[in-house]
Amino acid sequence: MDDRWNRLPVAYNxxxxxxxxxxxxxxxxxxAKQFSSKKSKMLLQMVKESGIGTAKILDGPLGTVAECSVDFGMDxxxxxxxxxxxGFPQKALYDDFPQKERERIFKNPILYSYYIANKKVDS
Structure with a gap:
């Protein structure tokens, strides 16, 4: 998985x-600004695993989930x-993200749909 998805909006104080x-x-x-290197790596791994795990749980009972966003808060x-x-993230939130990241935000659901379509054909 491409780890460059790791950008997030920071709420107003x-x-x-x-x-x-x-x-x-x-x-x-x-x-990295808030925590030690060890804790930072641990938190990044938790976010990644939790996001992917949530998508895996939802993909199946609810049908094929082509796109979802998992919102985390931190105390x-x-x-x-x-x-x-x-189930359908607001893409307008990402207008100030770098161009390559915005492209990925729009492309990934399409690429996943293509993957699922081909997977079903091969089955």
């Missing part, structure tokens, strides 16, 4: 909702909390 956000930052850079102790899972 005192807010948890990122529908309107202060700025976006690479998750790795944010964690002042560095504890991650799953807030919600969105």
């Amino acid at each position: 005192g807010y948890y909702n990122t529908s309107m956000y202060d700025y976006s930052i690479e998750t790795e850079k944010l964690f 002042y102790n560095g504890m991650l909390w799953l807030i919600e899972v969105n």
Whole structure:
């Protein structure tokens, strides 16, 4: 899996909702500013595994999930909390992301759909 997906919107101070956000930052850079290298790596792995695990759980009982976003919050102790899972993420939130990342945000659901279609044909 390509780890360059690690960019997130940072909510305004005192807010948890990122529908309107202060700025976006690479998750790795944010964690590196806040935590030790060891804890930062652990948190990145937790986010990745939790996001992929959530998608795997949902993909099946609900049909094929071509796209979802998993929203996490983090408390002042560095504890991650799953807030919600969105079946159709708001892509307008990513307007200020670098061009290559925006392209990936739009391409990945299409590529996954292509993968699933070919997988079903091969079965």
